[in-house]
Amino acid sequence: MSADIQIPDENDPGRLWRLASRLSAIAVLAALLMLLSGTGLPPLMARFILLIGLIILAAVLLRGKYAKFFSGPAAYVATASLLVLVVLAIFAAELSPQNPYDLRQLDIMDGRQPPGSTNFDKTMTFHLGTDEQGRDILSGILYGLRVSLSVSLVATLMAMVIGVVVGIYAAWAGGRIEAILMRIVDFQLSFPSILVALMLMAAFGRGLDKIVIALIIVQWAYYARTVRGTALSETRKEYIDAARGLGLPAWRIVFGHLLPNCIPPLIVISTVQVANTIVLESSLSFLGVGVPITQPSLGLLIANGYGYMLSGQYWMSMYPGIALLAIVAAINMVGDRLRDTLNPRLSR
């Protein structure tokens, strides 16, 4: 009904942006689904769609605030490195010289070779060396980046959805329901997340799907608490009263009016949380409970080489470590800039 009241305006630039953001969001989701299921478009095309969609989404998010976002050299550096790492992760299969997850391509006789050495048949150069299974570290890093990024993105998004639903419902319902839900959140937040994740992984076993579930369970509470806080202050505002006065159904008020106004703080925590999720996933894999050992992520690559640090075979741990550091630092810096850009309080 609110759409009926709105007067369509062909010259409204916002309309175009909204259209672009919706289209690119759908494209990103479709591309992700196609890549994960291995059906539909050829993978290379799906990857391009994914990359372009992500860039458009970022542009929509920063619409009209570019100057504020790129207010210093650090912002350029962070954005550029994040972009490079995301490109590397998305096109890992095309860029890496070896598929480190295909056991047939590995040969333990190529194990623990220093950077720059070649394999036995001289068909391939290991630019960053190999680990003890004969896995090219460079390929391992590219694939590992992809695992780390996609696991944390998916886990963060789903945790956000669950957290938002719980948080808004608690704020809207109030009373006993709110009290119960928020005590559950408090209870969960009182445990260190790595501890909870370790226990869950010990119960679930290894696997990408299981690590995603564990990360969701660990993280949803942050979003629930944040959204409830924002939603509580928003429900007291006039536009919600107006919507109520119009006789709109509750779900429509919550999702059509309340939710959009709770989004900006969510974007800020979720960027920081993506970085935290990457670190958490790497820690779990490092501790030996995360991804399957034949499909190493960055954390598992570091763990594999860790034992050889003292004996001088530094490359097995060091390069994956640098990659992990780079991605986490880039995401955190971009997240910082986003917070400064989007936070309305700072602009007053």
Added chain:
Amino acid sequence: MSSPVYRGLVVATLAAAIPALPLAAQELRIGLASEPSSADPHFHNLGPNNQLRRNIFESLVGTDEAQQLTPLLAESWAPVSDTSWQFNLRKDVTFSDGSPFDAHDVVYTVCRIPGVPDSPSLFTTYTGGITGLEVVDPHTLIVHSAEPYPLMPTEFSTFGIISARANGVDGSALTFSPEGCGNDMPVPATQAFNDGSAAIGTGPFLLDSFRRGEGISLVRNPDYWGEAAHWERVTMLPLTSEGPRVAALIAGDVDFVENPPLQDLERLNADPGLRVVQGISNRVIYIHLDHKQVPSPMITGTDGANPLQDIRVREALTIAVNRDAIVERIMGGVAVSAGELLPPGMFGAHEDGDLPPRAFDADRAKALLAEAGYPNGFGITIGTPNDRYINDAQVAQAVAQMWARIGVETQIDASTASTFFSRRNAFEFSAYLAGWGAGTGEMSSPLRALLATRNSDLGLGGTNRGQYSNPAMDAVLLEALRTVDDTARENLLRQASRMAMDDYAIIPLHYEVTPWAMRAAIDYTPRADQYTLPYMIRPAN
């Protein structure tokens, strides 16, 4: 002459001299990889405890580096009938409190073993088969059993003898019976061993102090009946993480460490001030296959059939593994490729070269798979612990590589040891990697546990989680277990082992090798039982 340079030189010289001092004082400091849970010789049947026990409490029968039996408190032993063994005891042995050692102390010890309170793992495993102890004279003991018991002398190498007299018992009044020797017999509490008051043995060392988490201190037994230990004092420090243990050796804080990590051996070997010794252990790392379940868990692409029931598939999987490559690349050369379940040189194992590791032949493996009806292979998952054996998950991964090459799509399911073992015991894997250390040092141990048809009444196949069953091999094995004559028994054990290996019942990968690292001035002969025994550590020649 008091320039800073000169003073610096003096300090440096002194600092360099300090690590050499303890050797001169005949003190030895050892970094232990795992700590004993008690000084009580009968409290906990655990490697580190048994290792400490051998220094203080001796057993009737000793074992050498290859786990062959040697005389210790018993000078000789021999079967006197089908179901009894006679042990002739040494006459010149006294306990550290001065009381003489005789057969009554053995009776007292066997009487104490079942009644140790709160014991996590009793030594009745070894004494449960004894039905009677007959003291013919103070230095002659006859041990009776219900069945023929060829391993009786081996059992008597596993527990240390404590003194009856020192604990206020008149041994000659004691009669042994399997139901108990009378409840009123006074026995020392475990705590009394830990605080040293009951630590009265016949061994080459006396317990000076035992403090959990801090260390164990031993002093030389001045009245030891045998060859005296070289060290006046031995300090054993629990340094359970690998890095700090090696660092302590390099820094000179300890003189000797157990189990330095494989990846550091190269570096330790290169140091002229240090020595690394390594010896083959009694532990084999193997992959067991599911012989029984149809369909077998986590096997794909076979329409529900269990391909592992086909001997050609088992042979293909066996020869697809390049053992030498695993030993060289994953184990850093610190392992020996295995052809059966016990290394050459141990009782019941084949002589070196008689049953060599199956040669690697990927082409033949592919042909065998095609012949068995799987030209495109199938899918399988190897279950493995990732914190139990040396590089366990890495070894499984290397095997997965090699199986993938012959077309068998292989996944790895690695988990922590406790999870892995409970899942394995629930038969959740169609192939799993594990290890077996032959505690008795002879072939019947792995054959009984891993390959005999599962039968809890006979105590067979307890760890046969692939449910292999070969009645012909069972018959040979059971005959061996009844045979008292050593030569005949060894031949039967070899025969049983060959039958299982020819049936590709199990895939032996390698024998673990145990390394020790020490200062170059001392030397140690590696032992198959992996024990670190300070009285065997000597200055290097």
